[in-house]
Amino acid sequence: NALELVQEAATLLESLAEEKQQNVVVEGNPSITLWGDRLILRQAVINLLDNAVKYSPVGGSIRVDVCFDVDTVAIEIQDSGPGISVEHREKVFERFYRVDEARTRAEGGTGLGLSIVKWAVLVNAGSIDLVSEPGEGCTFTIRIPASKTHTLPHKSS
Numbered sequence: 001n002a003l004e005l006v007q008e009a010a011t012l013l014e015s016l017a018e019e020k021q022q023n024v025v026v027e028g029n030p031s032i033t034l035w036g037d038r039l040i041l042r043q044a045v046i047n048l049l050d051n052a053v054k055y056s057p058v059g060g061s062i063r064v065d066v067c068f069d070v071d072t073v074a075i076e077i078q079d080s081g082p083g084i085s086v087e088h089r090e091k092v093f094e095r096f097y098r099v100d101e102a103r104t105r106a107e108g109g110t111g112l113g114l115s116i117v118k119w120a121v122l123v124n125a126g127s128i129d130l131v132s133e134p135g136e137g138c139t140f141t142i143r144i145p146a147s148k149t150h151t152l153p154h155k156s157s
Ligand code: ATP
Pocket: 051, 052, 055, 056, 079, 081, 082, 083, 084, 092, 097, 098, 099, 100, 104, 108, 109, 110, 111, 112, 113, 114, 115, 138
């Protein structure tokens, strides 16, 4: 279940977000079944949320939305960080690439997180998009094959 997977990832990042007094909101359609490796895809969402928390300021807010779109689930992670300017937009998915050494060194990390996300969605027949207005935060959207969860009809007798 896609929404549950996202909620699990958010729970793992909860204490990190609390330390920065950030508000993390997860919402969306509870009736979507992902087609793909659950643990790998959960790790992808964890990596995206880790970045959202890490690069958003103290008191910032993070929103995650899960919705069904034809035959995919779109998981959208929106943060309130500095955003990623257009010249870096493709490169951030490369291994070890970090936008600003001075800024990111203080944060720690290896520069592998997004390359793992990209690999994780590709091996599950999905895709990833990044939309960002510098100064306005980032929105990462991953799309993975999915179907609407069927609920069994209740028998009345
Ligand atoms: P790691 O994830 O391995 O701990 P990292 O976060 O530096 O290290 P990636 O997750 O691959 O590495 O991200 C690559 C770079 O893209 C980051 O160093 C940062 O400069 C930029 N970046 C990633 N996510 C965001 C974001 N949500 N807001 C602003 N910049 C980001």
